Amino acid sequence: MSTGSSAEDQYRAAIEHLGSSRMRGYLARAHLVYGEWLRREGRRRDARDQLRTAHQLLTDMGAEAFAARAASELRATGEHPRARTAQPTDELTTQELHVARLVATGATSREVGTQLFLSPRTIEAHLRNIFRKLGITSRRQLKELNLP
Structure with a gap:
């Protein structure tokens, strides 16, 4: 609901808070949404870090739809996400x-x-x-x- 630096502070606070909890799905989503926001703000390099983290977390937990969304956002920043290797x-x-x-x-x-x-x-x-x-x-x- 915020914009500018206030929004960024809230994204970072959410990631920090969720990072110390056991709610990995919410943490992955926070990275995804923050990465999307960064990309819309024109900060592609910063967005890649967040989206890469989100993609990895979401892929590992099997949330394929959200992982595909993170992969799509990563491609929009110019990076090609790694395909999940079958185990x-x-x-x-x-x-x-x-x-x-x-x-x-x-x-x-x-x-x-x-x-x-x-x-x-x-x-x-x-x-x-x-x-x-x-x-x-x-x-x-x-x-x-x-x-x-």
């Missing part, structure tokens, strides 16, 4: 990824099942799917992967 874990469902993370910490199927309110047998079924999708054969190999 093997992209094939996992949300539940499988959750199970994989827990198993990678060393938890047993029974412990994971208790935590997720599932039977150990269901956890084993998820693990078979995880192993097949990731091309691995053991829990040890799962621990060695860099899971998102």
